[in-house]
Amino acid sequence: MSLEVEARHRIGNFRIDAAFRSNGGVTALFGRSGSGKTTLVNIIAGLLRPDGGRIILDGDVIADSARNIFTPVHRRRFGYVFQEARLFPHLTVRSNLVYGRWLAGAGKSASEFTKVVEMLGVGHLLDRSPSTLSGGERQRVALGRALLAAPRLLLMDEPLAALDEARKAEILPYLERLRDETRIPIVYVSHSVAEVARLAERVVVIDDGRVQASGEAAVILSRPTDTPAMARREAGALIEGLVELHDEAHKLTLVRAGECLLRVPHVAAAPGHRLRLYIAARDVMLATTRPQGISALNVLPGTIVGLSPAHEGSLDVRLDCGGNTLVARITTLSREALGLRPGTPVHAIIKTVALDY
Amino acid sequence: MDWMALSEAEWTAVRLSLRVATVAMLSSLPLALLTAMVLARGRFWGKSALNGLVHMPLILPPVVTGFVLLLLFGRRGPIGAFLAEHVGLVFSFRWTGAALACAVMGFPLMVRSMRLSIEAVDRKLEDAAATLGASPAWIFLTVTLPLILPGIVAGMVLSFAKAMGEFGATITFVSNIPGETQTLAVAIYTFTQVPGGDAGAMRLTIISIVLSMAALILSEILAAAAARRTVSA
Numbered sequence: 001m002s003l004e005v006e007a008r009h010r011i012g013n014f015r016i017d018a019a020f021r022s023n024g025g026v027t028a029l030f031g032r033s034g035s036g037k038t039t040l041v042n043i044i045a046g047l048l049r050p051d052g053g054r055i056i057l058d059g060d061v062i063a064d065s066a067r068n069i070f071t072p073v074h075r076r077r078f079g080y081v082f083q084e085a086r087l088f089p090h091l092t093v094r095s096n097l098v099y100g101r102w103l104a105g106a107g108k109s110a111s112e113f114t115k116v117v118e119m120l121g122v123g124h125l126l127d128r129s130p131s132t133l134s135g136g137e138r139q140r141v142a143l144g145r146a147l148l149a150a151p152r153l154l155l156m157d158e159p160l161a162a163l164d165e166a167r168k169a170e171i172l173p174y175l176e177r178l179r180d181e182t183r184i185p186i187v188y189v190s191h192s193v194a195e196v197a198r199l200a201e202r203v204v205v206i207d208d209g210r211v212q213a214s215g216e217a218a219v220i221l222s223r224p225t226d227t228p229a230m231a232r233r234e235a236g237a238l239i240e241g242l243v244e245l246h247d248e249a250h251k252l253t254l255v256r257a258g259e260c261l262l263r264v265p266h267v268a269a270a271p272g273h274r275l276r277l278y279i280a281a282r283d284v285m286l287a288t289t290r291p292q293g294i295s296a297l298n299v300l301p302g303t304i305v306g307l308s309p310a311h312e313g314s315l316d317v318r319l320d321c322g323g324n325t326l327v328a329r330i331t332t333l334s335r336e337a338l339g340l341r342p343g344t345p346v347h348a349i350i351k352t353v354a355l356d357y
Numbered sequence: 358m359d360w361m362a363l364s365e366a367e368w369t370a371v372r373l374s375l376r377v378a379t380v381a382m383l384s385s386l387p388l389a390l391l392t393a394m395v396l397a398r399g400r401f402w403g404k405s406a407l408n409g410l411v412h413m414p415l416i417l418p419p420v421v422t423g424f425v426l427l428l429l430f431g432r433r434g435p436i437g438a439f440l441a442e443h444v445g446l447v448f449s450f451r452w453t454g455a456a457l458a459c460a461v462m463g464f465p466l467m468v469r470s471m472r473l474s475i476e477a478v479d480r481k482l483e484d485a486a487a488t489l490g491a492s493p494a495w496i497f498l499t500v501t502l503p504l505i506l507p508g509i510v511a512g513m514v515l516s517f518a519k520a521m522g523e524f525g526a527t528i529t530f531v532s533n534i535p536g537e538t539q540t541l542a543v544a545i546y547t548f549t550q551v552p553g554g555d556a557g558a559m560r561l562t563i564i565s566i567v568l569s570m571a572a573l574i575l576s577e578i579l580a581a582a583a584a585r586r587t588v589s590a
Contacts, residue, residue: 047484073487074495080488086481090503099499100489149489 001185003027003153007043007053016040016050016209026179026186028200028217030193036209037189041155044187045080046073057153077104079151079184083158085138087130093141094126100149113148119181120144120174136167140174147182154178154186160195168195173268175199193234197221197278221278222325235316236280237327243273252297252352259322263297264355281316283354284328287347288338298350302326304342307335321348363560369536370544371564377452377540378520381459382467382513389464389512393471414526415465423529426458430530454531455538459523463516470515474508475501511579518572521565541565 006019016036020027029037042048044055046063054064062071079100087096098113117123120140130138139159146154159175160168172195179186179199190196196203196217203220205212213220222237241257251266255275262277269275290299302321309315310332317340319326326348330340340346363371396408414422430437430448440446448454478501486496524542531538533547545561548554 045488047487073484074490074492076488077490078488080485082481082485084481086479086485088482088486088500099486100491103490103495145489155488 001058001183002056003058003185003187004054004056005040005044006055007040007050009039009043009048009050009053011039014209016043018206018209018211019053020204020211020214022185022187022202024183024185025201026188026199027202027204028196029187029189029206030196030200030203030220031191031206031212033191035206037191037206038157039209040206041080041157041187041189044153045078045155046071046076047080074103077150077152079146079149079154081139081142081146081154081156081159083161085130085135085142087133087138087141087145089130091130092126093122093128093130093133096130096141097122097126097144097148099145104148104150116144116147119177134167135163136170139163139167139171143174143178147178147184151184154184155189156186157189158191160190160192172198193221193236193280194278197238197276217276222327234280235327235329236278236283237325239277239279239324239326241275241277243267243269243271243275245271257322258324260300260324262300262350262355263352265352277355279326279350279355281327281329283350284326285349286317286319286328286330286334286338286340287349288344290347291349294349295351296349297352298348300324300326300348300350302346302348304340304344304346306342307340319346319348364557366535367544367557367561370539370541370561373452373455373536373539374521374541377456377459378517380453380456381463381520382517384456385460385464385467385516386509386513389467389516390471390509393468393475393512396468397472397475411468412465414462419462419523419525420529422461423458423526426454426461426526426530430454430457448531450531450534450538452531452537455523455527455540456520458526458530459520460516462523462526463519466515466519467512470512471505471508474505474511477508478504507579507582511576514572514576514579518569518576521568521572 001024003022005021007016009016014036016039018036018040029040031037039048043050043053049070050065052065054066055062061067061069062076063069088099091099097117101113117126120143122137122140122144125133125137125141130141133141143159160171163171176199188196188199200217202215203217204214205220218238218240239257239262241255241262244254244256244261246253246266252263253265253267255262255264255277257277264277267275285296300321302319305318305320305325307315307317314329314331315335317328317330319328328348392411396404396411427449428434430440432438432441432447432449437448440448446453448457482500482504483496486500491499522542523540524546527538527540528543528546533539533543539547541561541564545558545565548558548561
């Protein structure tokens with residue numbers, strides 16, 4: 001599966017001129033609000049006809065301004081999960097779910113319906129009216145509705161942005177299951193590093209209507225320079241690891257990443273499951289000797305790889321800890337007091353509770 | 358209660374009024390819905406002119422509307438002559454003319470009610486339906502129409518009520534022929550013009566009040582249903 005997007009569009013003074021490719025999995029369009037992400041997704045969906053550009057999915061030309069090809073929205077079969085659920089208020093949850101299923105010609109397969117309903121945990125809501133659902137429930141129904149239309153591509157525009165932290169935590173596992181259990185490629189719009197880190201395989205950074213950078217999530221999110229799209233306070237590093245075992249007594253999960261073993265708050269995933277952890281730079285402490293009598297559970301030996309220029313009294317230190325890149329934000333005073341420079345061996349200290357989503 | 362018993366002539370007027378109002382309401386429905394869609398959604402040159410034209414019967418003296426109808430749809434009128442010759446549809450001094458007059462007078466009320474409900478529809482829902490594979494026609498049938506249905510029905514009720522009470526345009530256009538164009542309002546007027554007609558006028562007035570109140574209450578109920586239904590989800 002491959003997706004190729006190229007779009008040029010002008011709305012008033014704002015210009016979009018972006019192009020990116022994806023080879024399946026979850027591609028995150030990442031950037032500040034107002035950077036043009038939603039416009040770009042609307043162009044992909046066909047809800048907005050751009051001044052120029054093209055969209056090609058698996059060699060199938062969906063739109064190409066040069067050849068005057070434009071497939072209307074309803075013939076694209078691109079599922080779309082909007083920021084607000086947009087459920088049909090005059091239909092029950094069940095009728096909402098099957099709305100697109102019948103049009104997709106998949107009406108006969110009842111097992112697909114059962115599977116999606118079970119995966120999203122909306123079975124007990126089927127006969128209710130959308131106006132009686134909570135925000136998280138609505139978003140799950142919207143997700144199911146898009147899935148049951150048998151989409152070739154799934155577009156999600158900040159599906160969690162309108163929800164509070166508890167509801168986000170409720171939906172994220174469903175999105176992960178979706179990513180792992182279906183083969184539908186996903187374009188996921190977000191301005192949250194935590195979400196992107198947890199879900200996306202590839203990241204396309206959008207700023208002011210243009211693509212600033214694109215590539216592997218781990219590479220893009222751990223870049224030394226401040227990504228303009230990312231608030232400075234959100235800078236950090238992405239670590240990929242495997243679930244090693246669960247410490248049920250203490251509600252902890254051990255994750256192996258390279259040579260490091262990290263203790264994180266309990267994660268509902270079987271041992272051997274791949275997991276991504278985004279570790280914010282401001283949550284990482286440095287010590288030149290191994291600290292004793294400390295409550296933080298993760299003390300990782302490593303070496304300083306580089307130091308960023310200071311910005312308002314603080315700087316980011318990049319470390320190599322057993323094959324993982326970590327970033328720690330410290331003050332210039334600490335740098336001088338500890339005499340940190342590239343090559344210095346240090347211990348990175350990360351509180352387990354800081355790794356909670 | 359003997360005085361409440363309606364004479365045959367009075368029954369005829371009531372039946373005629375119900376028929377005229379029903380035909381007026383149903384025949385103007387498709388055009389009113391189309392006009393409401395165009396006014397609510399369309400962006401074109403001359404939109405305010407169309408809006409003004411639709412509202413004309415509401416503002417003009419009904420006599421003027423009746424006279425214009427007579428000029429256009431009368432036997433010698435350009436449209437009336439054409440329809441009489443090619444379709445066999447004659448309006449002048451027929452009950453069909455009364456229905457046309459009522460339809461024209463109720464048209465702005467019907468369009469207004471429908472237009473408001475169309476404007477209240479969240480177009481994002483229609484976008485969502487499109488991404489689920491629904492064609493524009495299917496979206497209209499399965500999303501837009503159910504959401505504006507209370508507005509449509511309320512508009513129909515208003516048009517019906519207006520038709521039941523229409524007097525000026527009807528009497529100007531198709532005159533006052535018992536059994537053909539003498540509707541409820543025209544019959545009441547006729548009763549008041551003859552000595553001893555008070556009892557008949559009173560009976561028809563009571564019927565008129567009951568029918569109008571029923572229509573008004575029905576439209577209130579539908580408006581409340583519409584408000585409940587469009588609570589965004």
